[in-house]
Amino acid sequence: MNGKALFPTKQLAVLAMCRICEPIAFMSIFPYVYYMVSSFNVTDDKAQIAMYVGMVTSAFAFAECATGVLWGQLSDRVGRKPVLLGGLAGTGLSMIVFGFAPNLPVALLARALGGLLNGNIGVLQTTVAEVVTVEAHQPRAYSIMPFVWCLGSIIGSGLGGTLAEPVKNYPSRFLPGSIWDTYPYLLPNVVCTIVVIIGLAVGILFLEETHEDKKHERDAGLELGKWILGKLWKSGVDEPVSAKDGYFEETLSMLADDGLPAYQSTENSPTLSGSAPAIAEPPSYRIDSSEKTREEPLSWRDAFTKQVILNIVGYGILAFHTISFEQLMPILMSLPESNEAPNLPFKFTGGFAFSTKTIGFILSVQGFLQMIAQIFVFPIVSRRLGSLRTFWLVITAYPFLYFFTPYLALLPEDFRMPGVYLILAWKVTAQSLAYPSLAIMLANSAPSKKVLGTLNGTAASSASICRGFGPTLSGVVQSTGQSIGYSGLSWWACAGIAFIGWIPSFFMKEERRRPGFRNNEENQDEEAGLYKLVDSISDTASIAASDITLTPKGSSRSEFQEPGMTYEIGSNGDVK
Numbered sequence: 001m002n003g004k005a006l007f008p009t010k011q012l013a014v015l016a017m018c019r020i021c022e023p024i025a026f027m028s029i030f031p032y033v034y035y036m037v038s039s040f041n042v043t044d045d046k047a048q049i050a051m052y053v054g055m056v057t058s059a060f061a062f063a064e065c066a067t068g069v070l071w072g073q074l075s076d077r078v079g080r081k082p083v084l085l086g087g088l089a090g091t092g093l094s095m096i097v098f099g100f101a102p103n104l105p106v107a108l109l110a111r112a113l114g115g116l117l118n119g120n121i122g123v124l125q126t127t128v129a130e131v132v133t134v135e136a137h138q139p140r141a142y143s144i145m146p147f148v149w150c151l152g153s154i155i156g157s158g159l160g161g162t163l164a165e166p167v168k169n170y171p172s173r174f175l176p177g178s179i180w181d182t183y184p185y186l187l188p189n190v191v192c193t194i195v196v197i198i199g200l201a202v203g204i205l206f207l208e209e210t211h212e213d214k215k216h217e218r219d220a221g222l223e224l225g226k227w228i229l230g231k232l233w234k235s236g237v238d239e240p241v242s243a244k245d246g247y248f249e250e251t252l253s254m255l256a257d258d259g260l261p262a263y264q265s266t267e268n269s270p271t272l273s274g275s276a277p278a279i280a281e282p283p284s285y286r287i288d289s290s291e292k293t294r295e296e297p298l299s300w301r302d303a304f305t306k307q308v309i310l311n312i313v314g315y316g317i318l319a320f321h322t323i324s325f326e327q328l329m330p331i332l333m334s335l336p337e338s339n340e341a342p343n344l345p346f347k348f349t350g351g352f353a354f355s356t357k358t359i360g361f362i363l364s365v366q367g368f369l370q371m372i373a374q375i376f377v378f379p380i381v382s383r384r385l386g387s388l389r390t391f392w393l394v395i396t397a398y399p400f401l402y403f404f405t406p407y408l409a410l411l412p413e414d415f416r417m418p419g420v421y422l423i424l425a426w427k428v429t430a431q432s433l434a435y436p437s438l439a440i441m442l443a444n445s446a447p448s449k450k451v452l453g454t455l456n457g458t459a460a461s462s463a464s465i466c467r468g469f470g471p472t473l474s475g476v477v478q479s480t481g482q483s484i485g486y487s488g489l490s491w492w493a494c495a496g497i498a499f500i501g502w503i504p505s506f507f508m509k510e511e512r513r514r515p516g517f518r519n520n521e522e523n524q525d526e527e528a529g530l531y532k533l534v535d536s537i538s539d540t541a542s543i544a545a546s547d548i549t550l551t552p553k554g555s556s557r558s559e560f561q562e563p564g565m566t567y568e569i570g571s572n573g574d575v576k
Contacts, residue, residue, distance in 0.1 A: 030327075
């Protein structure tokens with residue numbers, strides 16, 4: 001055993017498996033949404049299609065904004081797991097409806113339905129914040145979910161581009177006149193729904209509750225998951241106690257929570273012996289309600305501090321221009337090439353006229369690039385510069401990114417694809433650094449863990465409403481610019497919004513006020529002491545786990561009692 005603070009690998013892995021469903025579903029529509037809207041025949045003016053594409057993209061975000069705070073508040077009351085699973089179910093339902101959409105109103109309704117029922121963004125950030133209790137783990141932990149989003153975007157973009165219009169692309173397997181011909185965009189949505197169902201099952205069986213008032217309640221789904229794993233990997237040989245069901249990992253995580261001063265086992269457990277320490281079934285725990293620290297509910301004024309508000313505003317502005325890029329880039333790749341000579345520096349039109357397969361492949365490459373930036377670049381930069389400086393670094397580059405992007409259409413054909421990949425690499429690197437940095441700063445500036453769900457829900461709503469306005473407004477500006485000969489107009493408008501995003505960042509500070517946070521040294525000292533105690537007991541005696549009371553006495557000292565004996569862990573980790 002070692003004395004290092006444990007990284008919550010298992011639960012983050014389960015969260016990742018639930019999270020990956022959403023980018024797969026969300027990104028799968030981008031390769032074909034322009035062609036899908038065109039097939040609805042809502043307008044004869046090709047320049048207006050971008051506006052309707054923006055409406056489809058925005059419907060989800062607008063609806064999500066309306067319920068983002070509600071889902072965050074609900075998760076503060078009923079727990080994180082039910083809201084997360086409900087959001088997954090809503091995603092699956094909306095995808096099926098979207099696949100069967102015969103016209104624009106139904107497509108808008110399907111996207112809005114997904115936004116109304118999906119509370120995952122804010123609640124997911126809250127869950128990660130509650131799982132990660134060591135500050136040094138933050139860069140690594142907060143890079144995982146964006147990494148999963150990147151991986152999901154690769155899969156989703158590939159699915160959307162490959163499976164859309166199957167009768168046209170695979171005539172030998174999908175016959176004309178079949179359901180796939182009537183609904184040419186149903187197949188990618190069906191596949192995405194199957195992925196969502198798998199993620200929902202994983203969440204029910206293996207996702208643990210993280211809300212501090214709900215995590216000790218019985219979870220039938222979790223019990224079923226443990227039973228299934230027990231049947232799959234059943235062995236006649238007893239496992240070591242240190243590896244059995246994460247028993248000591250759970251004990252250590254309880255020790256690390258400053259808000260829970262005393263824990264007692266409520267069941268008799270098998271003894272721990274030095275020769276063959278084993279536990280047939282992990283003991284259950286209850287919190288002594290008479291000793292549990294109770295926090296008074298915070299008022300809205302106390303919860304929404306200046307730094308919290310600045311972070312929420314930053315979320316909104318960042319979401320506005322980044323989602324606009326997500327919509328405008330596929331449109332640029334879908335637009336027909338221009339036959340008119342450009343009148344530089346600003347008057348020019350046209351795009352690349354790429355097929356859905358090509359667009360899907362490019363967006364998959366974009367996801368792969370972002371995955372690399374997220375998992376390798378962000379942790380290194382964040383550790384060296386800190387969250388605030390990292391955020392400052394990337395937002396200064398955004399306006400220039402948007403300004404230069406429309407000029408890709410003017411490049412010679414041999415240089416277009418390298419130019420596209422260069423712009424995408426720039427974009428994904430900036431996005432990979434910006435969002436996790438804001439998430440860390442928001443979690444650290446929260447005045448209480450009790451309001452993390454509400455704060456993250458509000459930040460999600462801020463981002464959602466801006467994601468709603470972003471595609472709609474940029475679509476309108478794109479259509480207007482295209483009709484008057486300025487196809488870069490929407491891009492330059494995004495550059496202006498990105499400039500405005502500089503303003504709140506000037507007033508941001510990197511705070512360390514998050515309750516329940518501990519630095520690495522404190523965790524290592526206490527964990528090292530506990531390991532020494534367990535090793536000592538295992539070597540010299542057999543005791544019932546139910547007779548042990550673990551009572552943390554402070555950040556630098558803890559006492560561990562058994563009948564007739566008291567063990568004290570000093571600040572250096574020694575057991576006395």
